[in-house]
Amino acid sequence: MSKKKFDLYDFDKTVYPQDSETVFLFYCILHRPYLILITPWLALNLLLFFLGFGDKFKGRCFSFLRFVDGEKMAKKFWDNQQKNIYPIFEPQNRERPVVVCSASPEFFLKPICEKYKVHTLIATRMNPKTGRIDGFNCKDKQKPVRLAETLPDAEFINVYSDSLKNDIHIFELGQKCFHAKKGTLTEMSIEEIRSKVNK
Numbered sequence: 001m002s003k004k005k006f007d008l009y010d011f012d013k014t015v016y017p018q019d020s021e022t023v024f025l026f027y028c029i030l031h032r033p034y035l036i037l038i039t040p041w042l043a044l045n046l047l048l049f050f051l052g053f054g055d056k057f058k059g060r061c062f063s064f065l066r067f068v069d070g071e072k073m074a075k076k077f078w079d080n081q082q083k084n085i086y087p088i089f090e091p092q093n094r095e096r097p098v099v100v101c102s103a104s105p106e107f108f109l110k111p112i113c114e115k116y117k118v119h120t121l122i123a124t125r126m127n128p129k130t131g132r133i134d135g136f137n138c139k140d141k142q143k144p145v146r147l148a149e150t151l152p153d154a155e156f157i158n159v160y161s162d163s164l165k166n167d168i169h170i171f172e173l174g175q176k177c178f179h180a181k182k183g184t185l186t187e188m189s190i191e192e193i194r195s196k197v198n199k
Contacts, residue, residue: 003155010161011102014180015089019040021104027077055137062131070128078112084182091117103139122146144169
């Protein structure tokens with residue numbers, strides 16, 4: 001049986017200019033001002049997460065979901081932020097079905113991926129009511145693991161990401177690799193990527 005062909009995208013800083021889950025956190029604080037009461041707790045855990053102290057701190061960053069309707073807020077966020085998605089991600093610019101593989105929470109990316117007709121979304125599984133992560137953060141080496149679990153018979157033609165280092169594991173899966181920077185794509189060979197990562 002022939003494999004189904006897809007193009008594979010990272011999300012944050014690849015098709016959206018920033019780290020979308022962090023922007024979402026501040027969006028929720030802005031629109032639900034009572035969250036300011038737990039801002040010191042959120043800021044501490046956000047700092048520890050970005051300093052690489054472990055994925056458990058990411059779940060703690062999203063503990064604010066206990067106090068908001070996370071799925072409703074995610075939809076409103078993307079209604080507001082859709083205008084910032086880079087044109088490279090527009091459905092009319094695609095040659096084949098698209099898979100998004102991201103470390104951002106699955107429930108959070110679902111509304112924008114549905115709007116952009118994404119075939120399969122693979123992201124960090126998180127409870128939208130508690131912020132608790134189910135399994136592992138979908139990043140680095142976890143990405144090809146999740147891809148193999150979800151789409152065992154997939155063949156990836158083009159792979160797009162802003163991060164050569166963090167996403168070398170998914171670049172290895174593609175026939176062609178594209179480094180995304182501020183909405184501009186540069187094709188690179190996997191040998192070039194390996195060389196830059198291993199410097």
